[in-house]
Amino acid sequence: MQRASRGQASNKGMAITAVVLSAIGLVICVIWTAAFGKAVNDTANGLPTQAAPPAIEAEGAPPAAASAEHTIVLEVTTAAKSNLQWSSGFSANSQEVLEKGKTWRQILSMDDLTFTSVSVSPVDFKLGTKDSTCKITVDGKTVVEQSNSIGAFCTYQP
The missing domain is CATH 2.60.60 (Lipoxygenase-1)
Structure with missing residues (x-):
């Protein structure tokens, strides 16, 4: 853009487009990095999980064992x-x-x-x-x- 402003180059529009697209790319990269970092951090810290609903047993059925050996x-x-x-x-x-x-x-x-x-x-x-x-x-x-x-x-x- 400086060369185009000084009259040394004739592609001022192309230079402005490059700067704008680079800025947009940088913003997208920063957002993606933040989102990925948050996902990794949440996984490492273990997000609370939703508790499973209690099992419903049939009437007259023997209670299920806590853990069968x-x-x-x-x-x-x-x-x-x-x-x-x-x-x-x-x-x-x-x-x-x-x-x-x-x-x-x-x-x-x-x-x-x-x-x-x-x-x-x-x-x-x-x-x-x-x-x-x-x-x-x-x-x-x-x-x-x-x-x-x-x-x-x-x-x-x-």
Whole structure:
């Protein structure tokens, strides 16, 4: 705009348009940044959530349990010296080596069912080796069972 005012350039209208559009763009950017910052801040601080309406129970129905406890049983039987690894949710994770012909069992109790897995694989694989087995039982019902000589992998996703 200065060059156009001094007579060194002939595009004064284009310069004014550029300044106006730049100012509008800057205002939009500032508003967007403020809105995004507020959304991030609200999420980080945890806005109060609306309470769920109370559940309506049918007449004569037994009252619902506050939280039902579940039992998960992980079981592995080895046909050779094997690596065993298991996990449940994000908290439990264990790895160990089992000798040939051993049966390993882990019993977990939890209020809310979560992803659980167990795997078994031989330390030294040899052709003709019998199958190792893994099994996951939830509340007395077998939900997955696998057998393989190379390795067995059982997962449970509620």
